[in-house]
Amino acid sequence: MTPRSSHPVAPAGFWQRPAVAQALASRDIGGFLKLYQQWTGATQTQIATACEVPQSHISHIMRGKRQVTSLDMYERFARGLDIPRALLGLAEPAPTAETPALVERTGPDRRAVLAVTAATVVLAADDELDEVTRRMQHFAASNVDDAAVEQLNVSVDLIGCRYEGSDAAAVYPTALRQRRYVAELMSGHQHPRFRGELYVVAGKLSGLLGYLAFDLGNEVLARAYCNEAMSLAQAAGHRDLAAWVRGTQSFIAYYAGRYKQALDYARDGQRHAAGGPASIRLAISGEARTLGKLGDRRGVDDAVDRALAAHAQADHVDPVGYFLSFEPFGAARLAGNAASAYLALGAVDRVREFTDQAIPVFARSNSAASHALTLVDASMTYLVGHDIEPDRAGALVSEALTVGSRLRSQVVARRAQDFVTGAAPWAAVPEIAEVADAVAAWRTPAA
Structure with a gap:
């Protein structure tokens, strides 16, 4: 599967369009991004x-919830999207010697402490005045600033994006390195505002490590990371992060076969989410899929309807996004999870309805794991009902294994093994036998 380019190229004449020129002249980045998406097809992730820039920032800018005012941000958009600098009122950069690209810059130098002193230095012999001055200096000193926090958030988004096109083993070391770096920063001194933001970044990284550890087969470590992430979310008073962590804990319990616990986590997550970004994921991936395993058709219908209603109310949601995003689930992921929920109930027509929506979108994206999982779900519909087609089912799983051939995903491996188990009555069919051999040879990492 060929990865997508960083972003599509603007069509001829795009920069001369009056609406584009007006948005850039007024520095209305939110309005410009809507036009850019319309004419290039770029996703928020791209x-x-x-x-x-974090995907969450792009979403907020396009929804008018965040304004772009800093020169640094204008420079990022100009460089990233090849915007003619004059249209944004930016001067051309002075020629400088080329320097190597900075890879995975995640904040200030580890040994640098940004000392910001009081505006007026009180020079007095009195010891008490000197003590006040020292306290002011210490309070203002911080080993992080706004730019450092922004870059740490970018690193969180990049981990999620990279996982989408690779596997847990490839991105786990980066996530672990970033988490250790944030822990090192937290051992230093920050202004209380930055301290709270570091708690949130640390919680996100621990949550990501929890999911990645589970995908690598280590459930004990996964649960420990999720517990840490939940503690950080609660300490920071960050309800959206707490809801996201509950969604991940529900996911882990679901794949471990603890469906009642998975449902409890998902419903507690909804309490934290209060209709926020994680509510769609919790309803469709947490509640609907688990209720499907518990045989509750009415519950599945209700959870799917709530997820669809919440998605309809969300503004500018990326149709694909990526699974480890902290933004709302997009349409393709919603459909893929709905298919899994109805598959557990044997509702073939609804499974095909949703897989038909999700598969083409995933096929055009870099979401190899989601594409593979949805193909396996679609294949299972050809092993039930009156018109059984084991050869077609086997062909779809073969395609899924091809799509996921670069992945070492425990989740994909388990779903493929579920297919082989369900297809045992047709083991003699060539397509089924071929899949069984491929799954037996599938190499997943040890716990």
Whole structure:
């Protein structure tokens, strides 16, 4: 599967369009991004990656919830999207010697402490005045600033993006390195505002490590990371992060076969989410899929309807996004998870309805794991009902294994093994036998 380019190229005449020129002249980045998406087809994830800005910021800018005012941000959009600098009122950069690209810059130098002193230095012999001055200096001193926190958030988004096109083994070391770096920063001194933001970044990284550890087969470590992430979310008073962590804990319990616990986590997550970004994921991936395993058709219908209603109310949601995003689930992921929920109930027509929506979108994206999982779900519908087609089912799983051939995903491996188990009555069919051999040879990492 060929990865997508960082962003599509603007069509001829795009920069001369009056609406584009007006948005850039007024520095209305939100309005410009809507036009850019309309004419190029770029997703929020592609824009975020190209501009080195968190996807959540792109979403908020396009929804008018965040304004772009800093020169640094204008420079990022100009470089990332090849915007003619004059249209944004930016001067051409002075020629400088080429320097190597900075890879995975995640904040200030580890040994640098940004000392910001009081505006007026009180020079007095009195010891008490000197003590006040020292306290003011210490309070203002911080080993992080706004730019450092921004870059740490970019690193969180990049981990999620990279996982989408690779596997847990490839991105786990980066996530672990970033988490250790944030822990090192937290052992230093920050202004209380930055301290709270570091708690949130640390919680996100621990949550990501929890999911990745589970995908690598280590459930004990996964649960420990999720517990740490939940503690950080609660300490920071960050309800969206707490809801996301509950969603991951529900996911882990679901794949471990603890369906009642998975449902409890998902419903507690909804309490934290209060209709926020994680509510769609919790309803469809947490509640609907688990209720499907518990045989509750009415519950599945209700959870799917709530997820669809919440998605309809969300503004500018990337149709694909990526699974480890902290933004709302997009349409393709919603459909893929709905298919899994109805598959557990044997509702073939609804499974095909949703897989038909999701598969083409995933096929055009870099979401190899989601594409593979949805293909396996679609294949299972050809092993039930009156018109059984084991050869077609086997062909779809073969395609899924091809799509996921670069992945070492425990989740994909388990779903493929579920297919082989369900297809045992047709083991003699060539397509089924071929899949069984491929799954037996599938190499997943040890726990």
